[in-house]
Amino acid sequence: MRVLVVEDDKALQHSLTASLRGAGMQTRCTHLGEEALMLEAVGDFDALILDIGLPDIDGFEILTALRGRGSTTPILMLTARDAVSDRVAGLELGADDYLVKPFAPPELVARVRAIARRNRGQAGGAVTIGALTCDWEAGRARVGDRELDLRPREWAALRVLISRVGQVEERDMLAAEVFHQDEAASLNALEVHVGRLRRKLQPDGPGVTNIRGRGYRLDP
Numbered sequence: 001m002r003v004l005v006v007e008d009d010k011a012l013q014h015s016l017t018a019s020l021r022g023a024g025m026q027t028r029c030t031h032l033g034e035e036a037l038m039l040e041a042v043g044d045f046d047a048l049i050l051d052i053g054l055p056d057i058d059g060f061e062i063l064t065a066l067r068g069r070g071s072t073t074p075i076l077m078l079t080a081r082d083a084v085s086d087r088v089a090g091l092e093l094g095a096d097d098y099l100v101k102p103f104a105p106p107e108l109v110a111r112v113r114a115i116a117r118r119n120r121g122q123a124g125g126a127v128t129i130g131a132l133t134c135d136w137e138a139g140r141a142r143v144g145d146r147e148l149d150l151r152p153r154e155w156a157a158l159r160v161l162i163s164r165v166g167q168v169e170e171r172d173m174l175a176a177e178v179f180h181q182d183e184a185a186s187l188n189a190l191e192v193h194v195g196r197l198r199r200k201l202q203p204d205g206p207g208v209t210n211i212r213g214r215g216y217r218l219d220p
Contacts (some may be wrong), residue, residue, distance in 0.1 A: 001025040001046040001091035001116055006036040006062070007078065008054050012101075016049060019105035020112065023173075033057030037065060045073050046116040049108075050095075052079040052086070060093060067094035074115035076108075110160075114177055117163050127162055129220050132205045134162065143205040153178050154197040157190075161208065161218035170215040 003020050007013040007032035017027045026102060028043065030036050033054045048066075052059035063075060077090045080101045087098045096115040099108060126135040134141045141148040141158065150158065160169055170182045175190045194216055198208040207219045 001112075002044065003027050003112060004036065004039055004045045004048045004073075005029045006033070006049065006054065006059075007031065007051045009051075016046065016108065017103070019109055023109045023113075025109075025112070031055070033059070033062045036062055040066060040071060040073060041069075047074045047076065049076050049078060049112065054091075060089065063090065063093045063095055074118065076111055076115055084091065104172070104176070104191060107176035110173045110176035112162075113163075113173075125190060129162065129165055129218070130207050134158065143201060146204075148200050150197070150200065151193070153193045154180060154200070157194055157197055157216075158218075165206070165218045165220055168211050168215050168217045170179050174215060 001024075003025050005013060005016050005020070005027055007016060007029070007093055010031070013029055013031065020027050028039060028045075030039060031054065033056050036048075036050070045139060050059050050062060054062075059079075063077070063202060066073065066075070074093070074096045076097045076099060077095045078099055078101060079086060079090075087100075090098055096118070098109050099111060117190070126133060126137075128134075131144045132141065133143075136159070138212065139155075141150055157174060160174055160177050171190065174194075175187060178190060178193060179186075194210075201208065209219055210219045211217055
């Protein structure tokens with residue numbers, strides 16, 4: 001994945017890029033809105049992290065310009081403002097997600113992955129892994145002829161694990177996608193939800209393996 005980071009706080013910019021690169025992503029950074037518009041036009045980015053408060057152009061103006069010229073690059077907005085009106089304004093202008101400072105690095109990585117995955121179409125259509133078939137648009141999952149009755153957080157966990165089938169998904173990053181931003185991402189609660197999902201997939205569906213000290217892996 002290639003991510004464009006638009007942030008004028010040098011310390012935060014460094015922290016963002018370290019987190020993203022640590023998750024295996026490539027980054028390009030700028031602290032100026034005009035340069036961000038130019039880079040996005042010529043670069044092939046999977047996601048864009050956009051701060052609202054920039055020295056030359058307001059983040060909302062950049063967002064409006066990008067969507068106005070037809071850009072479909074997924075955009076995660078960053079802000080120190082916790083006002084609902086700001087979040088609503090960003091989403092209505094075309095942002096894909098919103099993150100209020102301060103935030104945990106695993107949540108940032110998880111949200112970037114999520115918006116990029118949705119843009120690639122992995123959130124829509126049907127996916128089949130062995131006996132398991134998930135139809136994201138219909139909101140249905142089946143193992144063979146058996147339909148699964150999944151709770152919202154079990155469904156969220158399954159979507160993440162399927163997107164990284166055969167790979168370990170770190171606990172913190174999975175929790176950041178399973179729980180909403182304003183909820184406490186309890187790892188104990190996550191274990192309960194994943195445990196329920198594992199039991200519902202058995203005996204004929206893919207297995208969910210607990211990698212001690214790291215996270216979970218969906219095994220085809």
